[in-house]
Amino acid sequence: DGGITQSPKYLFRKEGQNVTLSCEQNLNHDAMYWYRQDPGQGLRLIYYSQIVNDFQKGDIAEGYSVSREKKESFPLTVTSAQKNPTAFYLCASSRGLGSSYNEQFFGPGTRLTVL
């Protein structure tokens, strides 16, 4: 079955540590996205990528980094520079540039807690 997977489901991190969240899709989508969700604030875009080896900052990129070496994979690193990293992180993908239908398909999410 086609879809998006995120791992792990729950992640605990000590302050000062970097941590990487995994996102994989087998939908053959060109575009991928990372969002952060906090209670009462909806989804905020961290980074997005419309093609392999290219990505752009979203609205809240500070303290985060990404890579897009393969079409299927878009890992997110939460660095120690992120001041308030405890949140629910969602990865999504869409058909991308040139498509008339840009609905995004979401993974199950990773809940990150900084201890």
Add this chain to the structure above:
Amino acid sequence: SQELEQSPQSLIVQEGKNLTINCTSSKTLYGLYWYKQKYGEGLIFLMMLQKGGEEKSHEKITAKLDEKKQQSSLHITASQPSHAGIYLCGADAGTSYGKLTFGQGTILTVHP
């Protein structure tokens, strides 16, 4: 930048009642997407609207996009406990393909 405002922020209804959730944009909508989310899970795509005046239905959920393409509504008929969750609208402002801006979400509780 485009902003989306959802109302109400939360809604509690008795099973069997009808309800409406609104999504208002600060700019013209080129595409409006409705999603549903269970707490702690990913978003599930419900419907997409693109044309002014467009209306789509799936089972007991109907979504409309107004003629001016700056407001959308999501209507649930005869609500059931399975409808409970967070409903989010997402907008494509037409400036960057695939990039969506989301509203803050509406929390729906349905009491049996």
